[in-house]
Amino acid sequence: xxxxxxxxxxxxxxxxxxxxxxxxxxxxxxxxxxxxxxxxxxxxxxxxxxxxxxxxxxxxxxxxxxxxxxxxxxxxxxxxxxxxxxxxxxxxxxxxxxxxxxxxxxxxxxxxxxxxxxxxxxxxxxxxxxxxxxxxxxxxxxxxxxxxxxxxxxxxxxxxxxxxxxxxxxxxxxxxxxxxxxxxxxxxxxxxxxxxxxxxxxxxxxxxxxxxxxxxxxxxxxxxxxxxxxxxxxxxxxxxxxxxxxxxxxxxxxxxxxxxxxxxxxxxxxxxxxxxxxxxxxxxxxxxxxxxxxxxxxxxxxxxxxxxxxxxxx
Amino acid sequence: xxxxxxxxxxxxxxxxxxxxxxxxxxxxxxxxxxxxxxxxxxxxxxxxxxxxxxxxxxxxxxxxxxxxxxxxxxxxxxxxxxxxxxxxxxxxxxxxxxxxxxxxxxxxxxxxxxxxxxxxxxxxxxxxxxxxxxxxxxxxxxxxxxxxxxxxxxxxxxxxxxxxxxxxxxxxxxxxxxxxxxxxxxxxxxxxxxxxxxxxxxxxxxxxxxxxxxxxxxxxxxxxxxxxxxxxxxxxxxxxxxxxxxxxxxxxxxxxxxxxxxxxxxxxxxxxxxxxxxxxxxxxxxxxxxxxxxxxxxxxxxxxxxxxxxxxxxxxxxxxxxxxxxxxxxxxxxxxxxxxx
Numbered sequence: 001x002x003x004x005x006x007x008x009x010x011x012x013x014x015x016x017x018x019x020x021x022x023x024x025x026x027x028x029x030x031x032x033x034x035x036x037x038x039x040x041x042x043x044x045x046x047x048x049x050x051x052x053x054x055x056x057x058x059x060x061x062x063x064x065x066x067x068x069x070x071x072x073x074x075x076x077x078x079x080x081x082x083x084x085x086x087x088x089x090x091x092x093x094x095x096x097x098x099x100x101x102x103x104x105x106x107x108x109x110x111x112x113x114x115x116x117x118x119x120x121x122x123x124x125x126x127x128x129x130x131x132x133x134x135x136x137x138x139x140x141x142x143x144x145x146x147x148x149x150x151x152x153x154x155x156x157x158x159x160x161x162x163x164x165x166x167x168x169x170x171x172x173x174x175x176x177x178x179x180x181x182x183x184x185x186x187x188x189x190x191x192x193x194x195x196x197x198x199x200x201x202x203x204x205x206x207x208x209x210x211x212x213x214x215x216x217x218x219x220x221x222x223x224x225x226x227x228x229x230x231x232x233x234x235x236x237x238x239x240x241x242x243x244x245x246x247x248x249x250x251x252x253x254x255x256x257x258x259x260x261x262x263x264x265x266x267x268x269x270x271x272x273x274x275x276x277x278x279x280x281x282x283x284x285x286x287x288x289x290x291x292x293x294x295x296x297x298x299x300x301x302x303x304x305x306x307x308x309x310x311x312x313x314x
Numbered sequence: 315x316x317x318x319x320x321x322x323x324x325x326x327x328x329x330x331x332x333x334x335x336x337x338x339x340x341x342x343x344x345x346x347x348x349x350x351x352x353x354x355x356x357x358x359x360x361x362x363x364x365x366x367x368x369x370x371x372x373x374x375x376x377x378x379x380x381x382x383x384x385x386x387x388x389x390x391x392x393x394x395x396x397x398x399x400x401x402x403x404x405x406x407x408x409x410x411x412x413x414x415x416x417x418x419x420x421x422x423x424x425x426x427x428x429x430x431x432x433x434x435x436x437x438x439x440x441x442x443x444x445x446x447x448x449x450x451x452x453x454x455x456x457x458x459x460x461x462x463x464x465x466x467x468x469x470x471x472x473x474x475x476x477x478x479x480x481x482x483x484x485x486x487x488x489x490x491x492x493x494x495x496x497x498x499x500x501x502x503x504x505x506x507x508x509x510x511x512x513x514x515x516x517x518x519x520x521x522x523x524x525x526x527x528x529x530x531x532x533x534x535x536x537x538x539x540x541x542x543x544x545x546x547x548x549x550x551x552x553x554x555x556x557x558x559x560x561x562x563x564x565x566x567x568x569x570x571x572x573x574x575x576x577x578x579x580x581x582x583x584x585x586x587x588x589x590x591x592x593x594x595x596x597x598x599x600x601x602x603x604x605x606x607x608x609x610x611x612x613x614x615x616x617x618x619x620x621x622x623x624x625x626x627x628x629x630x631x632x633x634x635x636x637x638x639x640x641x642x643x644x645x646x647x648x649x650x651x652x653x654x655x
Contacts, residue, residue: 207412207416208416208419210416211481212418214371214402214403214407215402215429215430215482215485216402216403217429217430217433218399218433221433225429230418230419230420305419
């Protein structure tokens with residue numbers, strides 16, 4: 001087990017290195033640079049600026065300097081935001097993205113649990129069909145469409161009630177979280193609902209469920225311990241990719257709801273070719289996702305004894 | 315006389331997308347305390363469904379009716395689900411064919427054994443675990459303390475079948491239903507499992523219903539034999555009487571297709587054809603299409619009648635000559651008249 005974890009961490013390190021290197025050269029390959037803005041700058045000042053930021057050095061040298069700093073955990077200084085440290089930008093704004101992401105993930109997971117249960121209990125009947133139609137719509141329509149529609153709905157409700165029921169956009173209070181998190185989690189919720197419903201129905205005809213009932217176990221116990229528990233495993237196994245999609249989906253939802261999360265900085269940085277912020281956010285997100293996937297793989301092994309290392313071999 | 319389980323003329327109706335089907339239409343059987351009943355017949359003859367109706371575990375939308383459907387003198391027909399649930403485990407236990415599939419793959423063997431004790435008998439978590447380990451020991455699992463913490467995939471097929479017997483018997487049921495408990499096992503393990511089952515049950519005078527199509531197992535185990543064909547009981551007798559006087563052509567057919575390795579034994583003869591589809595409407599004897607001895611009269615349904623003490627058969631061949639003669643006359647004169655005994 002220890003060997004497995006060390007091996008996975010090594011792979012994670014290689015992945016992150018590859019992401020950093022590819023991003024670095026791709027970014028410099030793009031025409032333009034972060035220093036040429038709309039204001040005309042004299043060639044002397046431009047050269048001074050280039051020297052100040054180290055952009056006058058050969059690209060390979062810049063790369064090695066950056067990688068050295070990265071290993072020490074120093075992501076450098078932003079080109080466009082009044083000399084803010086990239087570490088500080090990530091530190092301040094990732095908390096916001098992470099809060100929204102975690103709430104979205106919880107909503108998606110527990111929403112899926114509830115809807116999948118309803119769909120299974122009323123299989124083939126109206127509640128099941130409604131759920132499956134909603135699932136189909138939610139997985140096929142992009143999240144930003146729902147985000148905009150949700151804003152529209154909130155405006156309507158606020159007008160109708162004549163008070164600020166939910167804020168339409170922005171960040172700061174708990175009330176600001178619900179709508180964007182729900183919109184962010186919707187696609188994932190739909191996907192997980194379909195997955196769990198499939199597993200629940202599959203387990204319905206498993207002999208071990210019949211055997212549990214033949215031992216006179218109460219219905220809720222049969223359902224929770226023999227049906228739901230087993231149906232959660234496939235959902236758990238896709239948690240890594242799920243968190244990836246919620247993270248990247250967050251970039252868009254943050255734009256729509258004007259949330260000062262890290263995603264917005266990432267998009268801004270790409271548009272302005274803010275080299276250090278592009279690198280910092282890309283490497284950070286890359287490392288985050290690689291580690292999350294690793295953690296969930298380990299959790300899955302813990303939850304499903306069948307894929308644990310066999311006792312006989314251990 | 316109070317039988318442990320008495321079923322007379324059981325009818326089961328299942329709901330399907332194509333409308334109702336009647337896979338069991340006239341099942342009869344009796345189980346006495348301390349006895350083993352072997353329920354015999356080809357696949358799809360309604361053996362398992364008959365026993366699942368005793369468990370009260372038919373699929374949703376099913377309906378049953380019967381002249382008698384009594385467990386220890388009490389009818390099961392009027393029980394609600396809550397009362398039925400209290401029977402499953404402490405009164406009726408069930409052993410499944412495929413032990414690997416009958417255990418939840420993600421729960422420890424010990425926890426699955428202990429669970430019914432906690433639910434039905436109010437055992438503490440610890441006491442239930444201790445009892446589960448005891449039972450694993452009793453069914454012959456070595457190092458039971460260690461093995462109780464194993465997951466099903468860490469057990470071999472034979473060990474799982476032993477664990478399943480422990481799981482069915484741990485709540486000490488009066489009636490145990492075993493649905494082909496040894497067909498999934500190696501021949502060498504089969505005999506051990508059967509011996510184990512028999513010794514555990516005779517300790518407590520529990521009744522056993524064994525669903526099987528292996529007449530070798532029947533000869534070994536059966537105090538009573540009940541043969542079903544197309545959802546109907548066509549022959550029932552004590553074990554010795556059954557093999558001494560195979561009275562239904564179907565029973566003789568089953569016997570003829572059981573391999574016998576003794577010198578000079580006749581070669582195996584299969585019964586031609588297949589059992590009828592469940593959706594088919596049955597008139598007359600359902601076996602007559604595959605029966606080498608079928609007669610015109612077989613288009614009439616033969617009632618099940620006693621041919622010797624405790625030996626009942628549903629076949630025209632076993633009727634007394636005068637009954638048969640009268641019935642044949644009836645058929646000749648009126649084509650299809652009802653025949654009473």
